[in-house]
Amino acid sequence: MLPKPKKYISCLYENFGLSTFKPLQWKIMRALLVQPRGGGDVCAVIATGYGKSLTYQFPAFYLNKVVVVISPLIALMEDQVNALNHKSKTGEPCACLLGTAQEDRAIKERILALHFKLVYATPEYITRGNGLKMLRDLGDNLALIAIDEAHCISKWGHEFRPAYRQLSQLREAVPQVRLLALTGTATLRVRRDICEQLQMRRPLLLCSGLDRPNLELTVRPKGAQLWSDLQPYLSWAEEAAGAVIIYSNTIRDTEHMAQELSRRGKSCHSYHSKLPLELKRSNQQDFASDRVRIMAATTAFGLGIDKPNVRLVVHYGAPSDMERYYQEIGRAGRDGLTAKCVLFWGDTDAATHQRLQQSQPLTAQRSEELQQLASAMLEYTQTTQCRRQYILRYFDDQATLGALQRRHNCCDNCRKARHPQAVPPLEPGQLDVSRESQLLLGMLRDVNGRVGLARLTLALRxxxxxxxxxxxxxxxxxxxxxxxxxxxxxxxxEQLKATGYIKDEYQRGSKSAFGFLMPQVTLKGCCWLDEEPAHRGPIHILPGSRLDRLTRQRQKCHKKPSKASLDWGSDIDLDDLDETAASAEQTLSSSNDSVWGPDLDWIDFQQIDEAVAAQSNCIAPTAPVHNSPAAPAQNELESLLADCQKILREEQEESTCTLKARKRVWQYLEGSYQRQPLIPKYKYGSRPTKSN
Known part of the structure; x- marks a missing residue:
């Protein structure tokens, strides 16, 4: 790299207290300052925490001219304006903020009189007549226009905003001024679209290394209990004396998270768009000053937060896209020390995002683009390869990807690869699942989106x-x-969805404002079904997939697993536990016993009724109820049955009735699970014995 002249370093130290530029920062400075006026523009992807703001703040002080910064984040702009004015050497403000609600003529006159070096504004303000007129009136005193969060310009981006699309007027309004487009997350396709929409001249595309080596990535399915999922990681963060950010997909989930952690003795604030402004600022200040170490938040929190000691970022529910996920895990480990990023995903996450998206006016094309972004997020949660490599490949960071070396704290998949388990090889016949795929796809296509996968599975069995x-x-x-x-x-x-044979389509309920996802056979799946069996290509099990693990487990499932095989210690692998439970179900399914567990499709309420009646007859009438060890469980079971029967009588709609009954039964099972934590599944025979 070329040496940095002393005049740049001197200005950097005098105004920002820094002794040198980072490599990518200097590349941007050279392109904007060393090359003559009228040169090329710059589009840069800079990783979170790298120092993006310096790339547009430094030219204003070095050239002693005005730099206009366009950003959608008013809170972030306010923070930067306050920080710059606080550090001003002259004691006079050197930065100001313009927005749609601000029409102070005195501020505009002071801007034109060059009282401010940095002018922050929203895209809505700049694209109006007054904003464009101000840019023209600045003339040669306007050194640079910086567009922060530039991915909002692209229709392929995850946060596309129509107001950003209007920034194409900048080139026509001030053709001689250079443009600097900055973002922390953008694929190569998005970067090219940014350059095209802004009509950039000979754009220089730059990208910092997106890898954050100190972040340890983990993905797990959600468990039955929120506290059980989070407690080990919260304890680790507490021992590391670090802060925690827990992201949820909805405001309701965020409030529930804060209440549950507070009930467990953890000091936790919430942050979302519905909170009053003063309360949001208060909660954010408490978190920034370490008075509160845990913040439960929606995606509204985190942009512009520069807190160095965030040791843990949890996503309790998969985000809507990879861009948002990468942006939010970037809040962790800004001090360079080890931090953990844990994602808990559930089957309802995709439906939640679809519901939120469908509540807004979307074109069919935009809806399809959002589905493509969501499918990449789903693939990330299901992949068995290195998750860090997946992220770098998604963002087209080939330079970092080529130099990446596997290490023990990379991700959960890399940890499993370092300690492989002995698994039996699959026979050639077991690799082919074409027969089962034909059964599933054939029935799914014929019912035409009227039946979900749970009921479809019941029918196939x-x-x-x-x-x-x-x-x-x-x-x-x-x-x-x-x-x-x-x-x-x-x-x-899951495999057929990942390979394009099945897709989820959003459908609105006839009696509700909310909708739901229903599986549909894709064109690829229909073409496969319509092929002649002799010419139909086989569908094989994907190596390392969940289907692969379950098929291998079936080979070992010749007897019921003993309690010794269920180690509930802190070092247990939850995937192994799921496989053990699945093996137990495989074994018990051949007998006449019923299996109770998280899947409640097999509960027979008539059998419960008969068992309660039989158990009631076995209890001696003269024995006091409170002296019988079986009385508490008996009363709970009778209460459960009474509630379910009441639901069946009062609810007319079958779907509502089923949901309420399932919720009530699950509450009963959760209580039983807490009393007997070493039982991974619930077995209920046709003739239950009396408790001793």
Missing amino acids: GSSSKRVHSDCRRHENFGSGAHRSSVWYRALA
Whole structure:
């Protein structure tokens, strides 16, 4: 790299207290300051915490001219304006903020009189007539226009904003002024679209290394208990004396998170768009000053937060896209020390994002673009390869990707690769799942989006449950897939989604403002079904997928797992636990016993009624109820049955009735699980014995 002249370093130290530029910062400075006026523009992707703001603040002080900064983040602009004015050597303000609500004529006159070196403004203000007129009136005194969060310009970006699209007027308004587009997250496609929309001249595309080596990435499925999921990681962060940010996808989940952690004795604030402005500022100040170490927040929190000791960032629910995920985990470990980034995903995350997106006016094209972004996020949660490599590949950071070396604290998949488990090889016949795929896709296409995967699985296994749709019961494939478990079919559906045979479509409810996702067979799936069996290409199990693990587990499932195989210590791998539970279900499914667990499709309320009546007859009438050890469990079971029967009588709509009953039964099972924590599944026989 070329040496930096002393005049630049002197100005840097005098105004910012820094002794040198970082490599990418100097590349931008050379392009903007060393090359003659009228040269090329710059579009740069700079990783979070690298020092993006210096690239547009330094030219204003070095050239002693005005730099206009356009950003959608008013809170961030306010913080930067306050920080610059606080550090001003002359004691006079050197920065100001203009917005749509500010029409102070005196401030505009002071800007034109060069009283301010940095002028911050929203895109809505700049693209109006007054904003563009101010840029023209500055003339040669306008050194640079910097567009922060430039990915909002691109229609391919995850936060596309129509007001940003109007910034294309800048080139026509001030053709001689250079443009600097900055963002922390942008794929190569987005970068090119930014340059095209801003009509950049000979743009220089720059990208800092997006890898954050001190961040340890982990992805896990959500468990039944929020506290059980978070407690080990919160304890680690507390021992590391660091702060914690927990992101949720909805305001309701955020409030519930803050309440639950507070109930557990953890001091926690919430932050979301519905809070009053003063309360948001107070909560943010408490978090920044370490008076509160845990912040439960939506995506509204974090942009512009420069807190160095964030040791843990948790996403309790998968984000809507990779850009948002990368941006939010960038809040962790800014001091260069080790930090953990943990993502807990659930089956309802995609439906939540679809509901939030459909509540806004979207074109069909924009809706399709958002689905593409969401599919990349889903693929990230399901991948068995290195997650760091996936992120770098997604953002086209080939330079960092080529130099990346595997290390022990990289991600959960790399940790598993360092300690591989002995697994039996699959036989050639077991690799081909074309038969089961044909059964699933055939029934799914024929019911045409009227049945979800849970009921579809019941039909394939020939269940006598009333939940099975009549169309499925009459279908030719009914009961043809009884040789596989419901867990196995759900894993097969995940693979078919990942390979493009199935997609989720958002449907609005007829009696509700909210909608839901329903699976549909894609064009690729339809073409595969319509092929002649002799010419139809096989569908094989993807190596390392959940379906692969479940199929291998079935080979080892010849007897019930003993309690010794269920180690509930702190070092347990939750994926292994899921596989053990799935193996137990595979074994028990061949008997007449019912399996109770997180999947409640198999609960027979009539059997519960008969068992309660039989148990009541076994209890001696003369024995005091409070002296019987079985009395508490008996009363709870009777209360459960009474509630379910009340729901069945009062609720007319089948879907509402089912949801309420499932919730009530799950509450009962959660209580049983807390009393007997070493039982991974609940087995309920046809003739329960009396408790001793």
